[in-house]
Amino acid sequence: MPTSDSAVLINGHTQLVGLFGWPVEHSISPPMHNAAFRALGLPWCYLPFAVRPDAIATALAGARALGLRGLNATVPHKQALLSLVDELTPAARAIRAVNTILFESGRTLGDNTDAQGFVRALHDEGMDPRGAHALVLGAGGAARAVCYALAESGASIAVLNRTPERARSLVAELALQVRASRLSAGPLDAAAVSAGPSPDLVVNATNVGMWPQVNASPWPDDAPFPPHALAYDLIYNPCETRLMATARAAGARAANGLRMLVHQGAASFALWTGIEPPIEIMLGACEHALRGDEHATLHDRG
Numbered sequence: 001m002p003t004s005d006s007a008v009l010i011n012g013h014t015q016l017v018g019l020f021g022w023p024v025e026h027s028i029s030p031p032m033h034n035a036a037f038r039a040l041g042l043p044w045c046y047l048p049f050a051v052r053p054d055a056i057a058t059a060l061a062g063a064r065a066l067g068l069r070g071l072n073a074t075v076p077h078k079q080a081l082l083s084l085v086d087e088l089t090p091a092a093r094a095i096r097a098v099n100t101i102l103f104e105s106g107r108t109l110g111d112n113t114d115a116q117g118f119v120r121a122l123h124d125e126g127m128d129p130r131g132a133h134a135l136v137l138g139a140g141g142a143a144r145a146v147c148y149a150l151a152e153s154g155a156s157i158a159v160l161n162r163t164p165e166r167a168r169s170l171v172a173e174l175a176l177q178v179r180a181s182r183l184s185a186g187p188l189d190a191a192a193v194s195a196g197p198s199p200d201l202v203v204n205a206t207n208v209g210m211w212p213q214v215n216a217s218p219w220p221d222d223a224p225f226p227p228h229a230l231a232y233d234l235i236y237n238p239c240e241t242r243l244m245a246t247a248r249a250a251g252a253r254a255a256n257g258l259r260m261l262v263h264q265g266a267a268s269f270a271l272w273t274g275i276e277p278p279i280e281i282m283l284g285a286c287e288h289a290l291r292g293d294e295h296a297t298l299h300d301r302g
């Protein structure tokens with residue numbers, strides 16, 4: 001089990017990485033990364049930094065000046081960082097968000113590891129998205145990463161969103177960036193989720209069902225859930241969402257978004273350290289923090 005954060009190796013060689021967010025107290029990334037550093041005996045430390053939106057450029061310059069090796073970014077900084085880094089990876093450019101920064105040779109590289117994390121999480125569930133048909137519920141930042149990953153994998157995608165114009169513009173943009181067999185967009189209602197071929201995958205990339213609104217579901221009440229699909233809910237708090245329960249009740253498989261979080265973190269970790277981290281240790285640390293027992297305080301919970 002993860003030990004106390006005080007066991008992180010801090011000495012004159014300690015390398016610092018961290019998370020920029022506002023707020024940042026909810027994040028379980030610090031216990032997740034620090035557990036991996038401890039497990040590998042690396043003198044590295046991951047810190048949360050509460051950075052006000054108007055201070056992001058100064059904070060980035062400060063992190064560079066302090067010699068940090070890398071950063072993660074979360075709400076609301078992912079878009080602002082696009083224009084503040086020296087270079088973007090193709091994923092960050094296509095998703096239009098930076099969630100990982102590498103400081104190297106005086107330059108800053110902005111990456112996005114959410115898409116990679118999502119595909120690896122699907123693989124953990126035994127799903128190869130190549131040739132699959134996916135319904136993506138939502139058209140915000142997370143949906144953009146999910147759609148990019150699915151399109152890169154050659155899946156066909158229907159993006160359904162409460163505000164259908166947003167789904168349409170996501171699809172139009174995606175069509176210019178990546179090859180995808182079929183892309184469509186529509187409203188998030190019973191007719192749209194039941195239209196077209198039966199999906200192999202249903203992804204919840206909305207906020208609906210997230211704690212404390214645990215009784216809410218993005219899946220329309222009057223539509224049957226496709227029994228042969230995998231329901232992948234990006235939400236991981238609660239660990240069993242109402243959408244997942246609906247899917248299981250229909251005979252479908254379901255998974256929450258914790259493995260996506262861990263895999264996106266693992267990809268950042270590998271970029272900073274050059275070392276593949278221990279996934280199961282990171283997952284255990286996240287579960288531990290979410291349970292809120294032992295060393296996790298109220299502020300560590302996701």
Ligand code: NAP
Pocket residue numbers: 114117137138139140141142143161162163166188204205206207208210218234235236257258260261262264
């Ligand atoms: P976002 O950019 O704010 O987008 C929110 C999406 O949810 C939009 O499509 C929005 O629709 C929809 N939505 C919000 N309230 C709704 C409601 N009452 N009914 C129907 N649709 C509603 O947020 P995001 O960054 O994409 O995050 C979305 C979710 O993914 C969050 O729960 C987040 O925690 C999760 N996430 C998980 C991971 C992971 O690693 N597991 C990574 C990233 C994000 P409109 O366009 O109509 O407003």
